[in-house]
Amino acid sequence: MxxxxxxxxxxxxxxxxxxxxxxxxxxxxxxxxxxxxxxxxxxxxxxxxxxxxxxxxxxxxxxxxxxxxxxxxxxxxxxxxxxxxxxxxxxxxxxxxxxxxxxxxxxxxxxxxxxxxxxxxxxxxxxxxxxxxxxxxxxxxxxxxxxxxxxxxxxxxxxxxxxxxxxxxxxxxxxxxxxxxxxxxxPCRTCLAIRDNLQRRTDIEQHYLRAIQRSRQRVLIANAYFFPGYRLLRALRDAARRGVTVRLILQGLPDMPLVRLCSKLLYDTLLRDGVEIYEYCDRPLHGKVAVVDGQWATVGSSNLDPLSLSLNLEGNLMIEDTAFATSLDEHLQTLSDNSCRRVTRKAARRGYWWRAPLVFLSFHFLRHFPAIAGQLxxxxxxxxxxxxxxxxxxxxxxx
The missing domain is CATH 3.30.870.10 (Endonuclease Chain A)
Structure with missing residues (x-):
């Protein structure tokens, strides 16, 4: 990286x-x-x-x-x-x-x-x-x-x-x-993370992974198109299992319904391990931001989906500053409290009988997606x- x-x-x-x-x-x-x-x-x-x-x-x-x-x-x-x-x-x-x-x-x-x-x-x-x-x-x-x-x-x-x-x-x-x-x-310590198809193919994903793996209290992610690969999904679930509050704010009023359908395939797996999922319903969510432990934050162009993580040219700024991270955390907390509906596991499991095979195939497809994309x-x-x-x-x- x-x-x-x-x-x-x-x-x-x-x-x-x-x-x-x-x-x-x-x-x-x-x-x-x-x-x-x-x-x-x-x-x-x-x-x-x-x-x-x-x-x-x-x-x-x-x-x-x-x-x-x-x-x-x-x-x-x-x-x-x-x-x-x-x-x-x-x-x-x-x-x-x-x-x-x-x-x-x-x-x-x-x-x-x-x-x-x-x-x-x-x-x-x-x-x-x-x-x-x-x-x-x-x-x-x-x-x-x-x-x-x-x-x-x-x-x-x-x-x-x-x-x-x-x-x-x-x-x-x-x-x-x-x-x-x-x-x-x-006062801010910052790092520009670029994703390209040359030497920096995984830089943005690696920053996310490291921040989530080091988290001790709270991970708050707002992301428009959420369909990450196996490593990020595992990091989020592992953080929730060790007692970290992991909250995702995703689209509830989608501008691209197919993308929301893909995200929903992952809901039950995440909820089962204690990840909180909120759907933002006031307007289409297009943001790509995150805060970890009130210390680390990122704002940029990269979604957590196969196009952004494996194919597109993206740019995110990583920020280490308590005041900035706290301000963003408070904003996202207010957003989830006032403008989102919380997804329950009961709601997520409706129709799970037909989604389960898709979830299994999605996990394994995404795990190998970068290698597959490289052959396109x-x-x-x-x-x-x-x-x-x-x-x-x-x-x-x-x-």
């Missing part, structure tokens, strides 16, 4: 788009030299248009802008959205875009799922929030509940380096100017610079 823990960071918890978007847009509006953005989804809605505007204004001031979006998550930005950015000098890169097959996106695996922003090498954002309006409460009943952090201090250098490494590994971009690392800014057909993912090319009678966006 590649680790680089940094002392002296300030980390602020951002809850939902109401906290995240103003923080990012304000930072970009004040940028003087460089803005690096990685995201899974950008949409042409009020959030995407505000992102577009602040990037254009920064580029017009001479700021270097590198915007990376996933080719699967962001497939349909049109010429009217892109032209102003490209003309202003924003460099937009699409991660591994692929042509549609019978009108369907088929490039589901090995996606760029990270959500990172770095401004002038001095402030960074890490989390699970995409640039789209469904992360705002006024979107309606399907608005997502999600989290990010704003970071200042030495760890910003590591987040910036991760963005630049992606640009250099998957595409060709102009060399970046050196940026002075951030000075000591606060793969090509080298690349970053494609987006351009707008004029055709007779129409404009087309080209990867």
């Amino acid at each position: 590649n680790e680089r823990w940094r002392d002296g960071n300030q980390v602020e918890l951002l809850i939902n788009g109401e906290d995240f978007f103003p923080g990012v847009f304000q930072a970009v509006a004040g940028a003087q030299r460089e803005v690096l953005v990685e995201t899974f989804i950008i949409r042409d809605d009020k959030v995407g248009r505000e992102l577009r505007q602040v990037l254009i204004e920064a580029a017009q001031r001479g700021v270097r802008i590198e915007l990376i979006a996933d080719g699967y998550g962001t497939p349909d930005l049109d010429e009217s959205y892109l032209r102003g950015m490209l003309d202003a000098g924003v460099r937009l890169h699409l991660f591994d875009p692929q042509p549609l097959l019978l009108g369907m996106r088929t490039n589901l695996f090995r996606r760029l799922h990270r959500k990172l922003v770095v401004v002038d090498g001095q402030v960074a954002f890490v989390g699970g929030i995409n640039f789209c309006a469904d992360h705002l409460a006024d979107f309606g009943t399907m608005a997502k509940q999600d989290y990010a952090v704003q970071v200042a201090g030495p760890s910003v250098e590591d987040i910036r380096r991760a963005c630049l490494e992606l640009l250099s590994q998957y595409g060709e971009v102009p060399a970046a100017d050196a940026v002075r690392p951030g000075a000591t800014a606060g 057909p793969a090509h080298r993912q690349v970053l494609h610079p987006a351009t707008v090319e004029e055709q007779p009678g129409e404009s087309q966006v080209q990867p």
Whole structure:
């Protein structure tokens, strides 16, 4: 596991788009030299248009802008959205875009799922929030509940380096100017954990495993798409057996019902060993956060499911700080007490007679999933610079 823990960071918890978007847009509006953005989804809605505007204004001031979006998550930005950015000098890169097959996106695996922003090498954002309006409460009943952090201090250098490494590994971009690392800014000890398909395949999972295995009092995990492999399931059950309070907050109002069905296959096994399961019912849960013993916390993009743990490019910030961990723990406790229903073993066992074979097969499939995934057909993912090319009678966006 590649680790680089940094002392002296300030980390602020951002809850939902109401906290995240103003923080990012304000930072970009004040940028003087460089803005690096990685995201899974950008949409042409009020959030995407505000992102577009602040990037254009920064580029017009001479700021270097590198915007990376996933080719699967962001497939349909049109010429009217892109032209102003490209003309202003924003460099937009699409991660591994692929042509549609019978009108369907088929490039589901090995996606760029990270959500990172770095401004002038001095402030960074890490989390699970995409640039789209469904992360705002006024979107309606399907608005997502999600989290990010704003970071200042030495760890910003590591987040910036991760963005630049992606640009250099998957595409060709102009060399970046050196940026002075951030000075000591606060009390938090932090570590950026990256999951890729090269040398850091299990780093995020290993951080989770170590924190859970060392837990003595309380493990609290809120995760949108929960279908972990054998090692994480065993660690959670072992912690509950030795008297640790293990509480999972999972989706109760799912944006992807199939994923919730997969999670429910695991309920009885977990409940039997004393793990507490709560389903969040106010809105779709999209968060990927955890707290252990009021000392260790993580916020990032990685779900605890096969796609995130074995295939996607992910980024989580690990945080060791009592004040931050306590604040996140209290927030999640309030969430589970006021906005969740607790799952009982009686409810979980309804229909268990037909689910039991699926549970058995799931355990053993997941135990070997990384090895299986490694045998899937793969090509080298690349970053494609987006351009707008004029055709007779129409404009087309080209990867």
